[in-house]
Amino acid sequence: MNxxxxxxxxxxxPLHRLPAGAKLAGLAVACTVLxxxxxxxxxxxxxxxxxxxxxxxxxxxAAAWAQVRPVRWFAVALFAFQLLFAGPETAAATVLRVVxxxxxxxxxxxxxxxxxxxxxxxxxxxxxxxxxxxPFRLSLLLSLTVRSVxxxxxxxxxxxxxxxxxxxxxxxxxxxxxxxVGSLRHADALGEALSARGLxx
Amino acid sequence: xxxxxxxxxxxxRFGEREVLRGVTAALTERRVGVVGANGSGKSTLxxxxxxxxxxxxxSVTVLGLDxxxxxxKIRRGVGxxxxxxxxxxxxxxxxxxxxxxxxxxxxxxxxxxxxVHEVLERxxxxxxxxxxxxxxxxxxxxxxxxxSIMVLEPEIxxxxxxxxxxxxxxSRQVAALLxxxxxxxxxxxxxxxxxxxxxxxLVLDEGRVVADGTPREAIGHYRKLMx
Numbered sequence: 001m002n003x004x005x006x007x008x009x010x011x012x013x014p015l016h017r018l019p020a021g022a023k024l025a026g027l028a029v030a031c032t033v034l035x036x037x038x039x040x041x042x043x044x045x046x047x048x049x050x051x052x053x054x055x056x057x058x059x060x061x062a063a064a065w066a067q068v069r070p071v072r073w074f075a076v077a078l079f080a081f082q083l084l085f086a087g088p089e090t091a092a093a094t095v096l097r098v099v100x101x102x103x104x105x106x107x108x109x110x111x112x113x114x115x116x117x118x119x120x121x122x123x124x125x126x127x128x129x130x131x132x133x134x135p136f137r138l139s140l141l142l143s144l145t146v147r148s149v150x151x152x153x154x155x156x157x158x159x160x161x162x163x164x165x166x167x168x169x170x171x172x173x174x175x176x177x178x179x180x181v182g183s184l185r186h187a188d189a190l191g192e193a194l195s196a197r198g199l200x201x
Numbered sequence: 202x203x204x205x206x207x208x209x210x211x212x213x214r215f216g217e218r219e220v221l222r223g224v225t226a227a228l229t230e231r232r233v234g235v236v237g238a239n240g241s242g243k244s245t246l247x248x249x250x251x252x253x254x255x256x257x258x259x260s261v262t263v264l265g266l267d268x269x270x271x272x273x274k275i276r277r278g279v280g281x282x283x284x285x286x287x288x289x290x291x292x293x294x295x296x297x298x299x300x301x302x303x304x305x306x307x308x309x310x311x312x313x314x315x316x317v318h319e320v321l322e323r324x325x326x327x328x329x330x331x332x333x334x335x336x337x338x339x340x341x342x343x344x345x346x347x348x349s350i351m352v353l354e355p356e357i358x359x360x361x362x363x364x365x366x367x368x369x370x371x372s373r374q375v376a377a378l379l380x381x382x383x384x385x386x387x388x389x390x391x392x393x394x395x396x397x398x399x400x401x402x403l404v405l406d407e408g409r410v411v412a413d414g415t416p417r418e419a420i421g422h423y424r425k426l427m428x
Contacts, residue, residue, distance in 0.1 A: 008294060010331040115297040136305075143291060150335040151287055189288035192253055196281035197289075197302055197349070198273065 007063065008113050015057040015111040020120035023108045030104050034097045040089060043096045050103050059110045067106025068099055075099055118143055140199070144190065155182045205229045206250055206357065206387065211259035213245050213408075220245045222408035223259070228387065230400035232379065234416065235389045236423050237405035243389040246405065247361045250387060251279040264356060280350035280384075284362040286342035287335075295337070295345055296321065296330040302349045320352045324378070340371025347378070360388045364395060393420055 010016070015023070037043050054064045075095050082091035118139040125135035159178045160169075168174040206228040213221040221242045237243045248254035249261045252272025261268045263275050283289055292298040299317045308316070321327045324344050329337065334345060343363060350358065364372040376395050379386060388395065396402050402419035404412035404426065412422035 007333065008331065113297060114293045115300060140291075147291055147293060150333075154287075154335070186288060189283065189285060190291075193281075193283055193289040194291070195253060196251060196276060196283070198276045198353075199305070 007066065007110060009059040009063050009110050011058045011111075013057045013111065015053065015107070018111075020112045020116040021123065023112055024117070024120060027104055027108050031101050034101055037097070038093065040093055040096075043093055043100070046100055047096065050100050050107075053107055054103070057107060057111050059107075063110055064103070064106070067110070068103050071099065071102050114143065114146065148186070148190075151186055152179075152183055155179060155186070158182075205262075205264075206233075206385075207260075207262040208246075208249070209260045209262070211249065211256045211261060213242070213249070213254060214257040220408055221249075221256075224405075224408075224410055225259075226403060226410060226413065228385075228401070231385055232399045232401075233385075233387050234396035234399045234402040234419075235387065235405060236391070236393065236396065236402060236420065238427065241405040242408040243405050244361050247281075247359050247387065247389045250357070250359045251276050251281050253281070277353070278356045280353065280355035280358045282343075282346055282350060282358065282360040282363050284365050286339070286346040286366075289346040289349065290334045290342065293333055293335075294330070295326055295332055295334055298334055298345060299348050299352050302352050316352055320348045324348050324351070338371075340367050340374065343367060343371065343375065347375075356384060358382065358384045358386045360386065360390075362390055362392075363388065364390065364392045393423075396420065 018026075034043075034046060037046060075098060078098065079091045079095045082094050086094075121142065122135045122139040125133075125138050128135055128138065156175075156179055159175055159182065162178070163169050163171070163174050166174075208224045208226045208228075211221055211224045212219065224242075224246065235243045235246060245254050249256060249268060250263055252268040252275055255261075255269050255272075264278050266275055268275055290298050292301045296317050299320060300313050303313050303316060306313075318327065318330070321330055324347060326341065326344055326348060329341065334342065337345060343366070364375050367375065372392060372395070379388070379395070380398070388399075390396065396416050397420075399416050402412075402414065402416045403410050404419050404423045406426060411426070412419045
């Protein structure tokens with residue numbers, strides 16, 4: 001979840017200094033290249049490049065691991081599935097591609113402030129003005145989505161604790177109803193707070 | 202006194218329920234408190250000040266403007282601090298959230314950074330500038346919400362139960378900050394010690410102002426009402 005919640009790690013590295021737009025474009029190119037690489041040797045070189053980029057960013061091993069950790073079980077399952085149906089080489093290549101893509105996306109998150117990312121996105125979205133949409137509102141929408149992840153997660157933890165306290169741990173309804181009601185309440189309060197900050201004019 | 206909030210025979214109705222029943226008060230004092238039981242209409246009264254709620258009848262004038270017609274303009278001059286700071290934090294890190302308030306001002310990046318740093322320094326959050334906002338304690342989140350408002354230098358600050366979720370230390374910190382704010386402040390609260398040195402306190406009961414005076418008089422009346 002860290003990557004999603006904007007785990008920007010402030011450092012004075014060349015990667016931090018790169019403009020957000022360049023990093024996002026670089027990420028798109030790198031992911032395309034990863035899909036095109038077929039040999040394990042080439043993917044091995046790509047792994048070294050990714051490790052070198054992490055070292056260059058100076059974000060630390062713990063932050064790097066936090067980016068790929070959420071996909072570890074998915075990677076294991078994918079490897080097992082591919083091993084069964086496509087052989088060891090294809091299995092290793094497929095898993096490496098996925099893990100490297102996730103690691104690169106994480107590296108962009110770790111080295112880019114959310115505000116810089118949103119400003120880049122707003123610039124990319126500026127043509128939508130011609131169809132009557134507001135790029136600021138679209139980038140705000142993305143920002144609120146990212147911001148809501150830890151808020152809803154914390155709400156889910158509170159609902160879970162309340163369930164335990166009342167001894168209804170196994171009831172899906174007892175979990176879903178307060179979570180949905182709480183989320184809607186949060187959305188309402190957030191809307192009011194945005195209006196109060198003058199963002200509705 | 203430049204800033205003033207004027208309620209003229211204000212009534213607010215939500216469906217069948219009349220939340221405010223003819224409130225009239227001209228608030229020119231620098232620090233005004235509002236107390237009352239749950240459901241007495243205090244939060245609605247606060248929301249009227251920046252147009253988040255509009256009167257069903259009567260009028261609310263803030264900074265010389267009618268809230269019904271000039272809500273957007275009034276909001277630029279009135280900061281509003283909610284009870285739950287989580288609902289006010291929009292960006293992932295502390296400095297970014299404060300900077301977000303300035304986004305539509307069209308300031309240069311260096312000027313935005315300067316203002317953000319200055320306000321974080323003033324409220325003791327400078328050391329947390331790059332920290333994820335959701336990792337802050339409840340008190341620090343409330344301070345962040347305050348920073349995000351104060352960076353816009355509002356003329357009036359409205360606070361809806363700002364200390365309800367805070368521990369004693371953070372409540373005292375908010376009380377100390379209130380003493381030093383140059384703005385006109387309207388605070389709705391159940392925290393009676395917070396209002397002890399205020400200039401004026403209103404007591405609401407079932408949508409009506411039932412006491413209006415010094416903190417000593419008004420809080421005394423409120424205590425009798427709640428006995």
